Amino acid sequence: MTTQTTAQIDLGGSFTLPGTSMTLNRMGYGAMQLAGPQVWGPPRDVDGAIAVLREAVASGVNHIDTSDFYGPHVTNQLIKQALHPYPDGLVIVTKLGARRGEDKSWLHALSRQELIDGVHDNLRNLGLDSLDVVNLRVGGISEPTEGSIEEPLTVLAELKRQGLIRHIGLSNVTPKQLAEAQAITEIVCIQNMYNVAHRTDDGFIHDLAVQGIAYMPFFPLGGFTPLQSSTLDATAAALDATPMQVALAWLLQRSPNILLIPGTSSVGHLRENLKAAMLRLPSEVIADLDSIGGGPRQ
Numbered sequence: 001m002t003t004q005t006t007a008q009i010d011l012g013g014s015f016t017l018p019g020t021s022m023t024l025n026r027m028g029y030g031a032m033q034l035a036g037p038q039v040w041g042p043p044r045d046v047d048g049a050i051a052v053l054r055e056a057v058a059s060g061v062n063h064i065d066t067s068d069f070y071g072p073h074v075t076n077q078l079i080k081q082a083l084h085p086y087p088d089g090l091v092i093v094t095k096l097g098a099r100r101g102e103d104k105s106w107l108h109a110l111s112r113q114e115l116i117d118g119v120h121d122n123l124r125n126l127g128l129d130s131l132d133v134v135n136l137r138v139g140g141i142s143e144p145t146e147g148s149i150e151e152p153l154t155v156l157a158e159l160k161r162q163g164l165i166r167h168i169g170l171s172n173v174t175p176k177q178l179a180e181a182q183a184i185t186e187i188v189c190i191q192n193m194y195n196v197a198h199r200t201d202d203g204f205i206h207d208l209a210v211q212g213i214a215y216m217p218f219f220p221l222g223g224f225t226p227l228q229s230s231t232l233d234a235t236a237a238a239l240d241a242t243p244m245q246v247a248l249a250w251l252l253q254r255s256p257n258i259l260l261i262p263g264t265s266s267v268g269h270l271r272e273n274l275k276a277a278m279l280r281l282p283s284e285v286i287a288d289l290d291s292i293g294g295g296p297r298q
């Protein structure tokens, strides 16, 4: 799609995080792609990264997903450089629980001190006095692993009581871990891997919708290996859309508690992705797309 203006884009409706006054347009933006290659160091094109962030917000995006371990620090510093002082209503969702090794690996950072330091890193690099939403990120690289999350979550709940965090979410968790977490503090959102081809969380998403909890899938476009499917291609051609737009529209129609954070380092891709919020998929098309991930799972 080549349209030069992004005005009047339908951002897919909105969703209010439970127990909060934060109403997010369902099409948001994920900032991880703004750092350098392998999410490490500065981007090749700093001005381009800043342009993506400004274009997103100018287009009505009011939900940006980030982390201080992207870069590390780089992505948050770019967000601050591009958008601070932040417009009213912009919600920045960050996450704690990981750090980067010197070899660019992704390591856990779930000790009490690492979590406290992580909050202060985010506050400093984003230029904020309190963080809107912090996801506690546990588990493996892209899949949850069962086990208690009580210890790190108790630290986050303490930081919330201190006013450094306003609301708490979880990332890379199972329904059992959510239940454990809800006995400790209120959980407003879940961020797990999910897309048209990876549907492990179908049943979980339904249960979250019943509870009014937001689900923000990471890798909505497949992440580091973007989605490739002949069904997506054929559907896109028939609808005069792109495969990525179809993948995003499918997510928006999948469940009303799904909020999107597609990542891109390109203004062109950003515009294309935002327009997916206006794409309506007929039910027979959805049935075809469901076959990509092996059909719905409950």
Ligand SMILES: NC(=O)c1ccc[n+]([C@@H]2O[C@H](COP(=O)([O-])OP(=O)(O)OC[C@H]3O[C@@H](n4cnc5c(N)ncnc54)[C@H](OP(=O)(O)O)[C@@H]3O)[C@@H](O)[C@H]2O)c1
Residues within 6 Å of the ligand: 029, 030, 031, 032, 033, 065, 066, 095, 137, 141, 171, 172, 191, 217, 218, 219, 220, 221, 222, 223, 224, 226, 244, 245, 261, 262, 263, 264, 265, 266, 268, 269, 270, 272, 273
């Ligand atoms: N909680 C977690 O553990 C976790 C893990 C991973 C990510 N996340 C969050 O989730 C967000 C989204 O994930 P993601 O960015 O890794 O994956 P993604 O949104 O699934 O895909 C991003 C990839 O798709 C490409 N892309 C984007 N729009 C495109 C388009 N219209 N046409 C063709 N290619 C397109 C991007 O390249 P270009 O830059 O060239 O557009 C990039 O390579 C991240 O920004 C991050 O905030 C969280």
